[in-house]
Amino acid sequence: MGIEQADIPPAEQPSGSDLDDDLNFLLARAAAVSIAAGNRVLRAYGLKARSYSVLALAAADKPASQKDIAEFLRLDPSQVVTLVDELESRSFVERVSDPRDRRAKVIVATPEGRKVARAATAATRRAETGLHNQFSASERSELMAYLRMLAFPPEFASHVPGADAHQRR
Amino acid sequence: MGIEQADIPPAEQPSGSDLDDDLNFLLARAAAVSIAAGNRVLRAYGLKARSYSVLALAAADKPASQKDIAEFLRLDPSQVVTLVDELESRSFVERVSDPRDRRAKVIVATPEGRKVARAATAATRRAETGLHNQFSASERSELMAYLRMLAFPPEFASHVPGADAHQRR
DNA sequence: TATTGTTATACTCTATAACTATA
DNA sequence: TATAGTTATAGAGTATAACAATA
Numbered sequence: 001m002g003i004e005q006a007d008i009p010p011a012e013q014p015s016g017s018d019l020d021d022d023l024n025f026l027l028a029r030a031a032a033v034s035i036a037a038g039n040r041v042l043r044a045y046g047l048k049a050r051s052y053s054v055l056a057l058a059a060a061d062k063p064a065s066q067k068d069i070a071e072f073l074r075l076d077p078s079q080v081v082t083l084v085d086e087l088e089s090r091s092f093v094e095r096v097s098d099p100r101d102r103r104a105k106v107i108v109a110t111p112e113g114r115k116v117a118r119a120a121t122a123a124t125r126r127a128e129t130g131l132h133n134q135f136s137a138s139e140r141s142e143l144m145a146y147l148r149m150l151a152f153p154p155e156f157a158s159h160v161p162g163a164d165a166h167q168r169r
Numbered sequence: 170m171g172i173e174q175a176d177i178p179p180a181e182q183p184s185g186s187d188l189d190d191d192l193n194f195l196l197a198r199a200a201a202v203s204i205a206a207g208n209r210v211l212r213a214y215g216l217k218a219r220s221y222s223v224l225a226l227a228a229a230d231k232p233a234s235q236k237d238i239a240e241f242l243r244l245d246p247s248q249v250v251t252l253v254d255e256l257e258s259r260s261f262v263e264r265v266s267d268p269r270d271r272r273a274k275v276i277v278a279t280p281e282g283r284k285v286a287r288a289a290t291a292a293t294r295r296a297e298t299g300l301h302n303q304f305s306a307s308e309r310s311e312l313m314a315y316l317r318m319l320a321f322p323p324e325f326a327s328h329v330p331g332a333d334a335h336q337r338r
Numbered sequence: 339t340a341t342t343g344t345t346a347t348a349c350t351c352t353a354t355a356a357c358t359a360t361a
Numbered sequence: 362t363a364t365a366g367t368t369a370t371a372g373a374g375t376a377t378a379a380c381a382a383t384a
Contacts, residue, residue: 017229018225024207030320031196032243033320066342078346078376079376102382144195146311236365247352272364272366273364274366
């Protein structure tokens with residue numbers, strides 16, 4: 001599914017195909033439409049969904065290592081290298097060696113990075129009018145609960161990124 | 170988000186970042202996990218999410234033109250060419266000129282294509298155990314209703330693919 | 339011997355523009 | 362003049378494997 005496509009196409013309601021109640025298809029299209037809308041907002045900050053996600057994690061209470069970030073965002077570690085390189089070159093994040101494991105590099109946001117992250121988050125929330133404000137507050141939290149069940153299936157549930165990078169699996 | 174990634178990584182619960190209640194992020198990760206699971210099933214039929222979607226539309230009651238398919242699946246028309254080429258080379262679909270507009274090519278499934286589509290759909294439904302069967306029937310339909318609102322936002326709602334390819338916008 | 343991050347490379351997907359045949 | 366499909370191509374994203382430093 002064309003996640004990164006920039007334009008929202010005229011929507012067509014499905015009809016009479018098995019796609020009608022195909023959860024995969026609906027998820028993919030919903031994600032594509034929603035992320036395209038998000039990317040339009042993030043462009044003002046020189047960010048995309050990916051780089052914003054990394055920056056947001058770097059600005060979190062418990063900063064994560066690149067490995068943690070890779071698993072959380074479902075990216076290959078080598079892709080995280082590129083994203084962090086870019087954010088680091090813009091002085092939004094820094095690589096900090098974990099003293100407990102000097103192989104691991106914890107990604108922490110700089111003050112400027114935090115400022116950008118906050119602004120981008122706020123802008124995203126503000127821009128949710130078109131798509132997400134179709135939902136009431138309770139509908140939204142219900143939807144998010146469902147999505148969390150799909151995004152983090154219970155079979156694999158484990159721990160919190162950054163909390164302890166060692167007890168893997 | 171790495172939609173096509175083949176492996177389900179160990180899930181980590183988010184913590185203290187703005188990603189925690191980021192609908193875009195949850196949608197993207199849910200779609201990635203779900204489609205990866207779907208692709209594993211479809212591989213037995215030589216299909217992926219994309220080619221399966223096109224085949225399913227070709228096997229629908231009202232077959233659609235390539236343009237209809239492109240808009241419905243949020244793909245560029247040139248990508249649909251490639252997908253239809255592949256399905257046509259395997260004799261799963263045929264390009265049929267629309268007599269009302271000889272520029273348009275309606276994509277219809279062959280009997281063999283229908284058989285494969287049915288089998289793939291059935292296999293997908295059967296394999297939904299791990300992920301989707303977390304939901305009760307009513308939860309599932311509630312989730313699907315939410316996703317339809319996101320995937321086909323009301324601002325753009327229009328018509329049914331294949332019904333009338335002319336009254337666009 | 340295994341793991342984290344890095345680099346390199348091939349591959350797939352996506353975006354854009356030109357072209358054709360119809361309208 | 363505009364649209365459906367096609368082709369070509371460049372760019373972005375993804376997958377894989379090898380390597381250095383560390384465990």
